Amino acid sequence: MRYELYYWPEIQGRGEFVRLALEDAGADYVDVARAAGKNGGTPAMLKLLDGSRVAHPPFAPPFLKAGKLLIGQTANILLYLGEHEGLAPKTEAGRLWTHQLQLTIADFLVEIHNTHHPIGSGLYYEDQKIEAKRRTEDFLKNRLPKYLSYFERVLEQNPSGSRWLVGARLTYADLSLFQIIEGLRYAFPQAMQRTEKKIPQVVALHGRVAERPRIAAYLQSERRIAFNEMGIFRKYPELE
Amino acid sequence: MRYELYYWPEIQGRGEFVRLALEDAGADYVDVARAAGKNGGTPAMLKLLDGSRVAHPPFAPPFLKAGKLLIGQTANILLYLGEHEGLAPKTEAGRLWTHQLQLTIADFLVEIHNTHHPIGSGLYYEDQKIEAKRRTEDFLKNRLPKYLSYFERVLEQNPSGSRWLVGARLTYADLSLFQIIEGLRYAFPQAMQRTEKKIPQVVALHGRVAERPRIAAYLQSERRIAFNEMGIFRKYPELE
Numbered sequence: 001m002r003y004e005l006y007y008w009p010e011i012q013g014r015g016e017f018v019r020l021a022l023e024d025a026g027a028d029y030v031d032v033a034r035a036a037g038k039n040g041g042t043p044a045m046l047k048l049l050d051g052s053r054v055a056h057p058p059f060a061p062p063f064l065k066a067g068k069l070l071i072g073q074t075a076n077i078l079l080y081l082g083e084h085e086g087l088a089p090k091t092e093a094g095r096l097w098t099h100q101l102q103l104t105i106a107d108f109l110v111e112i113h114n115t116h117h118p119i120g121s122g123l124y125y126e127d128q129k130i131e132a133k134r135r136t137e138d139f140l141k142n143r144l145p146k147y148l149s150y151f152e153r154v155l156e157q158n159p160s161g162s163r164w165l166v167g168a169r170l171t172y173a174d175l176s177l178f179q180i181i182e183g184l185r186y187a188f189p190q191a192m193q194r195t196e197k198k199i200p201q202v203v204a205l206h207g208r209v210a211e212r213p214r215i216a217a218y219l220q221s222e223r224r225i226a227f228n229e230m231g232i233f234r235k236y237p238e239l240e
Numbered sequence: 241m242r243y244e245l246y247y248w249p250e251i252q253g254r255g256e257f258v259r260l261a262l263e264d265a266g267a268d269y270v271d272v273a274r275a276a277g278k279n280g281g282t283p284a285m286l287k288l289l290d291g292s293r294v295a296h297p298p299f300a301p302p303f304l305k306a307g308k309l310l311i312g313q314t315a316n317i318l319l320y321l322g323e324h325e326g327l328a329p330k331t332e333a334g335r336l337w338t339h340q341l342q343l344t345i346a347d348f349l350v351e352i353h354n355t356h357h358p359i360g361s362g363l364y365y366e367d368q369k370i371e372a373k374r375r376t377e378d379f380l381k382n383r384l385p386k387y388l389s390y391f392e393r394v395l396e397q398n399p400s401g402s403r404w405l406v407g408a409r410l411t412y413a414d415l416s417l418f419q420i421i422e423g424l425r426y427a428f429p430q431a432m433q434r435t436e437k438k439i440p441q442v443v444a445l446h447g448r449v450a451e452r453p454r455i456a457a458y459l460q461s462e463r464r465i466a467f468n469e470m471g472i473f474r475k476y477p478e479l480e
Contacts, residue, residue, distance in 0.1 A: 055399050056337050059344045059390050071336055073343040075315075080336060096311055096320060097296050103313040104299045110350055119371065120356045120378035131359065131371050138360035150299050159295050 001239035003029035004065035006045040012183075012224075014074045014109070015062040020175040021078055023218040031223070033061075044153035063112045077174040087172040098166045101154065101173040105180060108147045112183070113177035115139050115230045115239065125229075125236070136239040140191045144184070148199050151177060162201045163208065170209070177202065178209035182235030188240050243269035244305035246285040251471035252423075252464075254314045254349070255302040260415040261318055263458040265325035271463070273301075315342045318412040327412040338406045341394065341413040345420060348387045353472045354424070355379050355479065365469075365476070376479040380431045384424070388439050391417060395441035402441045403448065410449070417442065418449035423473030428480050 003022060009031075022029045033045045037111070041200025045061060048054060048070065058072030063211030067237055071077050079099055088098045113121075118135040119128040151165070162170040165177065181202065185192050196203050209215055218224055243262060247255030249271075262269045267437065273285045285301060288294060300313030304320070311317050319339055322328025328338045353361075358375040359368040391405070400408040405417065421442065425432050436443050449455055458464055467473055 052397065055397060056340070057390075057393060057397060058340070059347075059387075069333055069336065071340065076336060076340045076343055079339070093309055096309065099312065099319070100296070100298070100313045100316045103316055107299075107350075110347075114354070116359075119375050120382065122358045122382055123378065131374070134371070135359050138363065142360065142362055147299075150297075153297060157292065157295060157297060158426060202328075 001028070001218075003027055004032050004046060005029055005062060005064040006032050006064070008045075009033040009042060010225065010228070012179075012227065012233075013062075013231050016179055016225075017074050017172075017176045018064060018077050018081070019223070020179055020215065020218075021081045021085065021087055021172045024170070024175055024212060024214050025081065025087060026214055027085055027180055029082075040187055075099065075106050078102055078176070082172050087170070089167055089169075089171070094167060098171045098173050102153075102176060104125075104147075104150070105173065105176045108143075108180060109232060111139060111143050111147075112180075112187070115187075116234050116236060125234075128239075132236075133239055139239070140188065144188070144191060144197070145195060148195055148202060149210050152199040152202050155205065162204075164205065170212075174205060174209055175215075178206050178215075179208040183227065186227045187233040187235055189235075190240055241268070241307055243267055244272050244304060245269055246272050246288060246304070247302040248285075249282060250465065250468075252419075252473075253471050256419055256465075257314050257412075257416045257462070258302050258304060258317050258321070260419055260455065260458075261321045261325065261327055261412045263463075264410070264415055264452060264454050265321065265327060265406040266454055267321075267325055301417075307397055311326070314341065315346050317415070318342055322412050327410070327415075329409075334406060338411045338413050341391075341405055342416060344387075344390070345413065345416045347374065348383075348420060349380060349472060351383050351387075352420075352427070355427075356474050356476060365474075369478075372476075373479060380428065380480070384428070384431060385435060385438070388435055388442060392439040392442050395445065402444075404445065410452075414445060414449055415455075418446050418455075420445040423467065426467045427473040427474075427475055430480055 005015065005018055005022065007013065023239050032040055033176055034040045049058060051057065056070050062074060063070060063072040064077045065079065069225045071080050088095050115136040116125050116132050117128065118131045125132065155162040158165065168214060216235065245255065245258055245262065246443065247253065273282045283290055289298060296310050302314060302315045302317065303310060303312040306320065311320050322338060328335050355376040356365050356372050357368065358371045365372065390401055395402040404410050404415045
């Protein structure tokens with residue numbers, strides 16, 4: 001089966017968490033909005049998003065077509081891929097714990113996004129710069145260390161060792177935490193330089209993910225979109 | 241099995257979405273932080289939250305003890321209860337769709353919270369009132385109608401009819417949408433009076449949930465905490 005991923009073609013955004021899972025699994029997939037031809041491009045995505053005859057309409061991208069299933073919400077897509085692509089434990093306890101971590105990563109991501117969009121996601125950054133500055137100060141001082149030290153603690157307290165977040169094997173949550181670190185290093189290089197000294201296990205996990213052959217190949221490929229100031233992680237030096 | 245729910249004792253908050261599911265299912269549970277005795281109260285909750293020997297430490301309340309499982313993240317707890325308490329379909333497609341809707345409700349809830357806390361969750365409302373006013377304006381104009389009309393559309397496009405969000409039976413997502421409407425009516429009565437005219441199916445679903453015998457009994461009971469200005473839904477007339 002060839003998966004169809006639907007996401008905005010010009011940013012990593014939330015779609016990247018799905019891409020990393022598909023790439024690490026070596027899954028066959030097409031990134032529809034980035035594909036050429038009459039069935040590709042952003043219109044193909046909008047058709048499913050706005051369709052009045054879609055039984056399970058998604059609220060927003062990303063969404064994944066897997067056979068007859070149309071699955072929306074990043075964490076929900078990963079829940080599915082975790083089970084079908086061997087990226088999560090098979091036990092109920094392990095599946096729930098992996099998903100719990102993913103949902104905490106999702107909360108973290110919203111807070112990261114809101115540093116540059118504290119007033120409204122539909123407004124330009126330029127129209128909320130003053131508020132963004134204030135929000136980012138609070139985020140870097142309080143929220144960034146709180147979230148990152150939480151994941152450090154999860155690694156430290158993992159009864160199977162500190163290599164991965166869940167048990168002794170990689171899960172989709174590890175891939176997502178890798179992406180969070182990648183993005184934070186891009187957006188807040190100075191704050192991360194300070195903070196990373198306190199989270200050695202998280203930094204080591206990031207390195208471990210980066211070295212996985214399929215991930216390393218992906219990061220070098222044209223499939224990996226560069227970070228930019230349209231995505232979730234944005235480098236606005238005036239905010240740091 | 242008696243479930244143990246851990247959540248802040250003085251607010252509905254995110255815990256309320258779990259309480260509604262437990263109540264509708266007629267499940268046996270104790271609301272630990274609200275219980276008396278040496279095993280109750282907020283300290284019992286903080287012990288699990290901060291414990292250094294907890295294998296699956298939650299990032300924040302609510303969390304649920306179900307036998308040996310300790311489950312965090314509201315949507316994840318509902319995923320579990322959906323399966324074990326008959327509050328979600330048994331098919332994979334139905335389970336994923338229900339969860340997808342729940343995650344969209346969770347996104348909506350974050351945006352509702354951020355109307356009064358746009359700068360930082362750790363700061364007082366009084367210290368971000370000006371920004372809150374601006375954020376609320378954008379929320380009421382753009383985001384509130386967008387989310388509510390989405391759920392209206394989900395009901396309209398449900399192939400099994402418009403009584404419930406998923407298929408022909410109630411799921412935990414219906415209970416959560418009920419709670420969203422309850423909270424929005426409390427926080428933004430004027431905006432809701434205008435908006436509700438455009439979402440008749442959502443309003444009807446809210447009424448259907450309120451009339452379920454166990455929910456009706458719960459809402460009348462002392463177990464239902466009143467809305468207040470410490471929770472997610474807050475009535476600040478200056479914001480509306």
